[in-house]
Amino acid sequence: MHQLSCRSPAGTTTRPIRELRILTGCSPRARVFGSVLPQRSIGLSTTSPLRPGQQGRSIGSQSRLVSRGLPDPVALGLFFAPGLAALVYAYFRGKGNLTDGLSRLLTEVSQGYFQPDVGGKNIPVAEGELSDLAGDQPLFKALYQWFIESGGVYKLVFGPKAFIVVSDPVVVRHLLKDNAFNYDKGVLAEILEPIMGKGLIPADLDTWRVRRRAVVPAFHKQYYEAMVSMFGRCSKRSVDKLEAEVDRGQGAAVVDMESEFLSLGLDIIGLGVFNYDFGSITSESPVIKAVYGVLKEAEHRSTFYLPYWNLPLADVLVPRQAKFRRDLLVINDCLDGLIRQAQDTRVEEDAEALQNRDYSKLRDPSLLRFLVDMRGEDVTNKQLRDDLMTMLIAGHETTAAVLTWALFCLVQAPEVEARVLEEVDRVVGDRMPTLEDIKAMPYLRATLGESLRMYPQPPILIRRALGEDVLPPGLRGDPSGYPIGKGADLFISVWNLHRSPYLWKDPDTFRPDRFFEAFSNPDFEGKWAGYRPDAVTGGAALYPNEVSSDFAFIPFGGGARKCLGDQFAMFEATVAMAMLVRRFNFQLAVPPEKVGMATGATIHTANGLLLKVTRRIPPPTDGQTSPQQQAREPVAV
Numbered sequence: 001m002h003q004l005s006c007r008s009p010a011g012t013t014t015r016p017i018r019e020l021r022i023l024t025g026c027s028p029r030a031r032v033f034g035s036v037l038p039q040r041s042i043g044l045s046t047t048s049p050l051r052p053g054q055q056g057r058s059i060g061s062q063s064r065l066v067s068r069g070l071p072d073p074v075a076l077g078l079f080f081a082p083g084l085a086a087l088v089y090a091y092f093r094g095k096g097n098l099t100d101g102l103s104r105l106l107t108e109v110s111q112g113y114f115q116p117d118v119g120g121k122n123i124p125v126a127e128g129e130l131s132d133l134a135g136d137q138p139l140f141k142a143l144y145q146w147f148i149e150s151g152g153v154y155k156l157v158f159g160p161k162a163f164i165v166v167s168d169p170v171v172v173r174h175l176l177k178d179n180a181f182n183y184d185k186g187v188l189a190e191i192l193e194p195i196m197g198k199g200l201i202p203a204d205l206d207t208w209r210v211r212r213r214a215v216v217p218a219f220h221k222q223y224y225e226a227m228v229s230m231f232g233r234c235s236k237r238s239v240d241k242l243e244a245e246v247d248r249g250q251g252a253a254v255v256d257m258e259s260e261f262l263s264l265g266l267d268i269i270g271l272g273v274f275n276y277d278f279g280s281i282t283s284e285s286p287v288i289k290a291v292y293g294v295l296k297e298a299e300h301r302s303t304f305y306l307p308y309w310n311l312p313l314a315d316v317l318v319p320r321q322a323k324f325r326r327d328l329l330v331i332n333d334c335l336d337g338l339i340r341q342a343q344d345t346r347v348e349e350d351a352e353a354l355q356n357r358d359y360s361k362l363r364d365p366s367l368l369r370f371l372v373d374m375r376g377e378d379v380t381n382k383q384l385r386d387d388l389m390t391m392l393i394a395g396h397e398t399t400a401a402v403l404t405w406a407l408f409c410l411v412q413a414p415e416v417e418a419r420v421l422e423e424v425d426r427v428v429g430d431r432m433p434t435l436e437d438i439k440a441m442p443y444l445r446a447t448l449g450e451s452l453r454m455y456p457q458p459p460i461l462i463r464r465a466l467g468e469d470v471l472p473p474g475l476r477g478d479p480s481g482y483p484i485g486k487g488a489d490l491f492i493s494v495w496n497l498h499r500s501p502y503l504w505k506d507p508d509t510f511r512p513d514r515f516f517e518a519f520s521n522p523d524f525e526g527k528w529a530g531y532r533p534d535a536v537t538g539g540a541a542l543y544p545n546e547v548s549s550d551f552a553f554i555p556f557g558g559g560a561r562k563c564l565g566d567q568f569a570m571f572e573a574t575v576a577m578a579m580l581v582r583r584f585n586f587q588l589a590v591p592p593e594k595v596g597m598a599t600g601a602t603i604h605t606a607n608g609l610l611l612k613v614t615r616r617i618p619p620p621t622d623g624q625t626s627p628q629q630q631a632r633e634p635v636a637v
């Protein structure tokens with residue numbers, strides 16, 4: 001058993017807490033939504049929909065001004081005027097940096113007046129400048145440095161906004177499980193609502209309760225078996241495509257595997273959720289273009305200061321907003337057509353009968369089929385469409401990112417790669433993997449888990465308090481805890497948890513074996529149960545999770561709002577990885593640092609995952625002959 005004392009790597013735990021005052025922070029390469037939110041969440045986070053009793057239009061932080069009775073032009077003026085003032089302020093403070101000056105000015109001016117009282121008065125405030133965040137590194141990396149300096153619960157102040165950053169498993173357990181219903185998705189829901197409507201991720205709690213109860217039974221054992229075989233068929237398309245590219249390149253090809261995984265992920269989620277074959281591995285259709293267009297717009301919205309898209313006629317006058325509207329129409333049309341088709345062929349049954357259908361013979365084993373056929377579900381078409389859209393977006397890039405980073409890690413860890421190959425060759429060979437095969441490959445599963453630990457998708461979860469609460473202190477926090485009020489915005493830093501030196505031995509090392517070893521830290525004084533592998537191998541779960549790690553490992557969240565597609569995604573990644581590494585050798589075509597990182601809903605590469613791909617001649621298994629060897633052997637006639 002490994003134990004770590006609770007010293008930060010740089011021994012910085014005793015450093016005095018400084019203050020961070022930031023207007024906003026964004027890596028210039030910020031890409032999608034969700035985890036990007038913290039990067040430029042100023043404009044977004046303040047775009048709250050109007051609540052009952054509130055008056056006026058909601059435009060960013062102005063919504064608060066409007067609710068105080070100030071007219072919109074004044075509010076807008078207040079938003080822009082500080083630019084000039086900041087220049088003067090920054091100048092007189094001895095720093096000629098406009099953005100940092102604006103940040104400090106807004107923060108100081110707004111304190112006590114524009115800043116709503118959301119408690120958290122005794123939470124340490126981290127210090128830094130906006131320019132600390134605006135460098136080349138993604139935001140979640142800056143959040144890590146302040147975590148090491150300021151502890152598992154700290155506050156960032158952005159002009160009139162404050163965000164509480166949580167990196168401690170005891171506090172995370174409280175937020176996601178023990179008092180989960182005191183929180184909603186806050187900023188995230190505001191961004192996703194135009195795309196996902198009342199789908200499960202952004203849904204308000206009342207809608208969520210009803211829909212979650214309806215959707216959960218659709219993920220059952222027979223469904224997974226049908227899905228695993230579909231994952232194999234789709235992965236085979238990727239294998240065929242890569243083989244053709246390698247042959248065209250006379251034995252080797254340089255391929256952007258991130259982009260290949262995105263295509264694979266899209267085809268799989270389309271078939272699994274609504275039995276629609278995007279065929280994106282081999283072609284490009286208007287619907288595929290529209291899906292990527294919508295994702296891109298979500299990214300844009302999460303990284304832009306002013307929510308101009310809420311202005312009247314923005315979707316007519318601003319070309320990119322008009323395109324977004326058109327893209328949404330294309331996808332909605334496609335989904336509406338699929339829903340209509342499913343309803344026209346509806347065979348109503350109760351959940352148990354639906355689960356007992358023979359999925360190996362069903363032409364349409366999708367979630368949509370299940371949801372439409374479920375007896376007693378009076379769901380509107382709009383709600384069904386929101387559910388489908390949510391799963392399409394939630395399950396596409398995330399799984400592609402897992403495969404991307406897992407392969408990135410594997411090609412740089414020859415010993416791990418050799419063990420994965422040994423397992424795949426022994427268990428699966430040239431067959432398409434089955435659910436039983438997945439169960440028989442613990443090392444490959446741990447490898448995928450380890451890459452999710454190092455590159456969590458998304459790296460930050462977002463919450464907003466619906467009522468008062470007291471956050472537990474966690475490791476070395478204020479023993480009386482941290483009282484917070486309604487409206488407090490929180491970022492749960494999954495990246496910090498997964499890379500915490502207090503929770504993992506050598507957190508920056510890619511080492512799948514860690515998931516077979518117990519780990520604890522006595523500094524938590526029993527409040528954190530540590531990592532217990534038996535909770536995974538001895539229990540039902542095939543992959544490490546929040547239970548086995550007591551909320552130190554939360555790639556799929558935890559508690560009531562935990563991801564519904566966790567098994568779907570991990571089975572998909574396991575099947576695809578097994579089939580690809582069996583047939584190909586992968587090598588980095590550029591130095592690892594050139595791959596780069598950029599934040600989105602997921603962590604993307606900055607420049608693609610360019611790998612040199614060649615065919616692998618795998619050993620035959622159980623007397624099987626590999627296709628490559630067959631090709632060289634004379635064919636019996």
Ligand code: HEM
Pocket residue numbers: 200201212273390391394395396398399402457458461462554555556557558560561562563564565566568569570
């Ligand atoms: C590796 C791939 C995936 C990762 C890393 C992932 C991660 C997550 C995380 C962290 C959450 C919780 C968000 C929060 O608490 O704020 C979540 C929620 C969700 N995910 Fe996934 N996800 C993945 C794949 C999928 C797939 C394939 C589907 C659908 C088939 C899916 C559907 C959902 C849904 C519906 C929710 C909302 C659950 C609720 O609020 O009740 N996800 N996902």
